Amino acid sequence: MSEPMISFHGLIKHFPGQTALDDVSFDVAPGEIHALLGENGAGKSTLLNVFHGVLPLTSGEMLIQGKKVEFHHTKEALDYGIVKVHQEINLVPEMTVWENLFLGMESRRFGFLRKQAMIAAAGGYLAQLQCGFRPNDRAGALNVGEKQMLQIARALLINAKIISFDEPTSSLSACETATLFKIIRGLKAGGITILYISHKLDEVFELCDRATVLRDGKYINTFNVVDIDRPILIKSMVGRDVALFATRHRPSxxxxxxxxxxxxxxxxxxxxxxxxxxxxxxxxxxxxxxxxxxxxxxxxxxxxxxxxxxxxxxxxxxxxxxxxxxxxxxxxxIALIPENRKEQGFAANLTNADNIAMASLAKYLRGPFVSHRRKDANARRRGEMVRLNPNDPAFPTRNLSGGNAQKVVIAKWLSTEAEVMILDEPTKGIDVAAKAEIYALMEDMVEKGKSIxxxxxxxxxxxxxxxxxxxxxxxxxxxxxxxxxxxxxxxxxxxxxxxxx
Amino acid sequence: MKKLFANHGRELSALLAIAVMFVIFSLIDPIYYSGDNIRDIVEHATIYGLMGLGVTGIIISGAIDLSVGPALAFIAVVVARQAVSGVQPVYCVIIGIMIGFAMGLFNGFLVNHMRLQPFIATMGTMSVFRGMAYLYTQAVPVIGVPRSYRLLVDGELFPFIRSSIIIFLGFALILHVLLKYTCFGNHVYAIGGNEEAARLSGVKVKYTRTMIYAIGMIGTALAAIVQLGKLGTGDPTTGIGYELEAIAAAAIGGTSMAGGRGTVLGTVLGAILFSCLKVGLIVSGVDTFWQYVATGMVIVVSAYIEVLQARLSAVPGGRREGKAAH
The missing domain is CATH 3.40.50.300 (P-loop containing nucleotide triphosphate hydrolases)
Structure with a gap:
């Protein structure tokens, strides 16, 4: 095998009270699509953040084409041609597509913007990516898939050698996903190395060449995707046999x-x-x-x-x-557990108890006053029902993982004793184990006579x-x-x- | 103990700052801890504190009220005119509270029903209220507020305890109970934390935020009523810049400008801290102009402490991203 594009050697990243990366070493070959897999908190995002210079390493080293690199800032990684296509897309919505594309890299002559040249160049990149929008469109008017394309165009603009994707398809339709995959394969054909984080194993099998599994910050294994099947991957991800597939364990x-x-x-x-x-x-x-x-x-x-x-x-x-x-x-x-829990489901600034009580405050009244003891007791009880971790009423909800935040939202609606529960994409963006727990919760609910x-x-x-x-x-x-x-x-x-x- | 600090870190650090300041100023000039001076500190704190408390509720709901300074002036001149014309002092107080409530409702209407940005809406009413104060008096201060009124709102009930302090602490207590122990108050926090999540949880966002504007303005009305008692004159030019002092008292006390976080106790301590500093600077003979610099620095430093505390108490950024990102 030729010299690896990226080598990670003994990466360690400590946070106070937690080791996010624990001696992670593996190689990524040039021009491959390399999947990073693992449950929430396995260290995938930390690895990417370290790689892109967002977070400093505690120890260990990274080599790019055999050369040791150290990034203290995202800019330094960008200068190396390492680009991240964000999960949550960062654009200035009021500006046009071409302005966003060239933001921070504007082409100038005598201090003035070369507007026409940039618009023309932007048009070229968009055509290359077969985008249906134009350089002069407002970025805010693009849909999620198009915004992603704009980010990829930006990567092309700076001649990226390595592009990483963090859950790129989580908000895309099937059709947009297919387009994205075509583009990613095109990038690969152009010699660009791809790092790809996803929860969707189907995508890994469809798109990726190799897959590295992390668990609890540790490196587990790297597989050739053609040599393995889903159960092997899942087993190495969760370390135990969790029934991945949503199935009813109890009768209808x-x-x-x-x-x-x-x-x-x-x-x-x-x-x-x-x-x-x-x-x-x-x-x-x-x-x-x-x-x-x-x-x-x-x-x-x-x-x-x-x-x-x-x-x-x-x-x-x-x-x-x-x-x-x-x-x-x-x-x-009637309860509505919304699709965008961060925007519509809970308040980040509040504690678990406050979030869980938000829709049912009148229940914790003693006389005209809200009893905090009752509110906390309810939060603890509902937290136990949904297996919230940590089940602490005073814990700030902002610090919970996606799966646990979703459980807070579910606990909020369980507190109202709603009869009709509407769950809109209840398992979107949460890990396998938490999904299984949510499925079990749904069965609990219908057993109690609720409808979902x-x-x-x-x-x-x-x-x-x-x-x-x-x-x-x-x-x-x-x-x-x-x-x-x-x-x-x-x-x-x-x-x-x-x-x- | 650890839990006490985790939940009330901001209040405790404000308390500590007050203690340190008190010791330092007393060392500079022993007059500082004389009875008269302490009364001065408390009197200052009463006005800013009452206004700051009202603004605290509004800020917790994720909004802002810039109009409280001119509102104070308008309420003061109206109440003064009533008192001078012989209306019973108790009725004067009630009239003042009702006018404040109505002015708050108007702000709340602009923000919640006409959907104006709180900053702009209250910047507009700031000018409107000031104009109203001038129009009402033709810019002539209302003098001769009767002694009966002044005794009612600022009389010395016991040695050191003036009725104005009772008004201050009473309003603080009522607001505290309202915010922490009623559905309404919990909804105020929820709206400030995430308006859409609150709405989808069945919280009546418009009603709640309109009411917190109205209730908040009662704080300013009480401040106007008390100040009138202290000065004996209804001055249409009073209250210039008070909105900033009120917001600063809330901020020093740990109210998050992003909404969803803040306490009554914090604002009370913030107001006291603020007034300890101001009086201290006067007593130790610091040039007036430097006083502006010093008070500004306190605001900036306290905001920075907030940033530091958020960083210390939160799970480290990277892990949070890593976990929340999925």
Whole structure:
């Protein structure tokens, strides 16, 4: 094998009270797509941060093409041609595409910007990446996939040798993902080395050449992707046999003769969905599938009462609901666990107890006053139910991992004793073990007679967990499929084409 | 003990700073710890403290109120005119509180219902209220506030204990209970922490934030009422720059300008610290102009302490990113 592109030798990174990287050594070959795998907190992001000069190393060394490097600042890594395509995309939304592209690297002549030259150059890069937007478009108007392309264009602009991706597909539709993969393969063909972090093992098998697994900050192994299968990877990631796939461990609880929520011809002109009708039964887990843009989230927000509707009605136990404000949704026993938990699910500045109590404060009153003892007791009890770690009411929620933050949001809604739980992408961006716990929680909930609507873009998870699946396409319901007819191919066909062929 | 420090670090460090300052100024000039001087400190703290408390609630909700200085002037002249014209002192106080409440409602309406940015909206009303104070008096101070009024709001009930202090501490206590022990108060924190998450949890964001503006302005109304009692004159030019002092008292006391964090006790201590420093500088004969520099430095230093404390108490940045990123 030729000289490695990157060599990590004995990387150690200590944080106070924690070792994030513990003697990590491995090589990355030139021009390969190298996956970094591991659960949350395994050290993948720390490794990338060290590699990109965001964090200093405690000890150990990094070699690039055999030469020892030390980065104290992101800029130094950039100068080496090492670029990161961010998970959370950093752009100036008010500026145009080309301004963002050249930000900090503006082309100048006599101190003046060479605007036309830059626009032309930007156009070239966008054409190379087959982007559908133009240099003069406003960056804020781009969708997530396009913003990512813009970042990749920036990498090309500075002649990157190594590009790292941190969960690049977490917000992309299937179609955008396919485009991204094509682009990444193109980058590889151009001799660029790729580091690729993802939770989605399918992507690793589809895209990557080799995969390195980290666990608890330690290096576990590097595999040739063609030589292995999913169970091997999963086993080395979690170190124990966790059933990765979402499956029901307990029998279905659906009572088809007991409808709980009936949605009739719901429509919203503003949010672009129409004639939404379905029934949710007691103890049912009703899956909602669709591609990005199918308006599933908008429908859920309308049912909950976060957005207005222009037509149709909701019947909860036969009683007509007019919910115009979330507070009415809460009162009626509907819970919405939103897709973007950071923006909509919890308040980072508050403690676990405050977040968990946010939707159910009236329950902790003693007389006119909120009893903090009751509030904390509730937080502890709900925290135990959702296996929150650390289950400390005074712990600031901002310091929790993604999976635990999601558990806080779930605990918040368990506290309201809501009867209808709407979970919008409940396992998005959380690790395998936490996913398994969330699935178990869902089973606990239906066992207690609650009903669940689960919106997800992950078909295996929907197929594993749902009793029925509603498929949406372009703001309408394309099909409602019973459990005995679940098949990935079929559901996907409905989502793409609207009818089964 | 450790827990006490973790939960009340800001209050304890403010207390420590007050103690240190007190010792230093007393060493410079023993007059500093004389009874008269301590009363001076407390009197200063009462005005800023009352205004600071009101602003604290608003800042916790993730907003700001810049209009409290001119509001103080307007309320003071209206109450003064009432008192001079013979209205019972108790009614004067009630009128003042009601006017303050209404002015706060107006700010809250602009911010929450017309969706103006809090900074701009209250900058606008800042000018409006000042103009109202001038129009109401034609820029002539209202003099001759009767003794009965002054005794009511600032009379010495016991040696050292003036009714103004009771008003200050009473308002602090009520606000503390309101913020910490009622649904309303918890909602204020939730809105400041994450408005959208709060809304989706069923919190009535508009109502809550409008009300905290109104309740906050009661603090300013009480400050106006007390100040009028102390001075005996309703001056339309009073209160210039007070909004900054009020915000500074909150900031020194650990109220986060980002919202969602802050305590009543912190602001009370912040106001006392502020006034210890001001009086101390006067007593030790420091040039007036330097006093501005010194007070400014205190604000900057306390803000930096906040940054340091956040860094120390939080899980290290890298790990947080690493964990939260997934």
């Amino acid at each position: 609880r659906t009572e088809m003769d007991k409808p709980v929520l009936r949605v009739e011809n719901l429509a919203s002109d503003a949010n672009g969905f129409r004639s939404i009708s379905f029934t949710l039964h007691r103890g049912e887990i009703l899956g909602f599938f669709g591609l990005v843009g199918a308006k599933r989230t908008d429908v859920m927000r309308a049912i909950f009462g976060a957005d207005c509707v222009s037509a149709g009605q909701l019947l909860l136990h036969g009683r007509r609901l007019v919910n115009r404000h979330p507070s009415q949704g809460v009162k009626n026993g 609507i689960m919106v997800s873009s992950e078909l295996p998870e929907l197929i594993g967990m749902s009793d029925r699946i509603v498929v949406m396409r372009d703001g309408e319901i394309a099909a409602t499929v019973d459990k005995n007819e679940f098949a990935e191919q079929k559901l996907l066909t409905y989502a793409v084409e609207g009818t089964a062929t």
